[in-house]
Amino acid sequence: MHICMDQGSQLGMAYCLPNLSVPDHYYTTPVPLSPLQLPFHPKPLQMPFDQEEALMLSSDHCGLYPLPALPLGSGHSAGAPAIVCEKPTVGFMPNIGAEEVGTSVTARVGYEGATACNGYSSNTWWRGSTMLAGEKGKMKVRRKMREPRFCFQTRSDVDVLDDGYKWRKYGQKVVKNSLHPRSYFRCTHSNCRVKKRVERLSTDCRMVITTYEGRHTHPPCDDNSSSSGDNTTTCF
DNA sequence: CGTCTTTGACCCGCGC
């Protein structure tokens, strides 16, 4: 397995460069990164996807804000020598997300950011936190801008990959132009508003697109015994 | 009985 990521993400790990012009390249780390470790998820994912599958990191044009300490593949240097490879799709597209990712044949990881680059806390949200609990229906507080999003695509038989956190499903929706419903999950930890969406590619039902939104405010569950889709673990 | 999933309804943003 390889991790591929474009320069936007690479730079985004260290700097905040909102208007950076980025060469149309992907960078492939020559070192196999296994297990995969996501920026928001310190615990390596237990991914049953094809070992030959390539994973690519990318970010949208304005999403170049600092990633959290990103030990892409713990033990491997994020600044390891990179191999430039062709970018498979259009260049530095805005709003790389599940929709865009879904057009790729290879598995890839995208880091989708909001407009603000000066940190997670400055994202222009219609703060849901301003809504009192039980003040439902006041959807004026619905988020206007999205949290930083990190999406990736894997080939897997299971929908929900174990990333070390405990999720609660709060919705499922059939989306247009997709044969498979999209599932919505929320981190069960209190005060943690991280969400994730899981859907399968209509063109390849084996491909699972997972989109994380937001950052966890707590460490992951340390229960390694949990299997994919297993919600028996405990977060603290 | 507590927790989680399902699912229909509701709300909002956006395009026309």
Add this chain to the structure above:
DNA sequence: GCGCGGGTCAAAGACG
């Protein structure tokens, strides 16, 4: 202004 589509809520049911 209207309709469509995506995202969220919450009641009800399932499950352990």
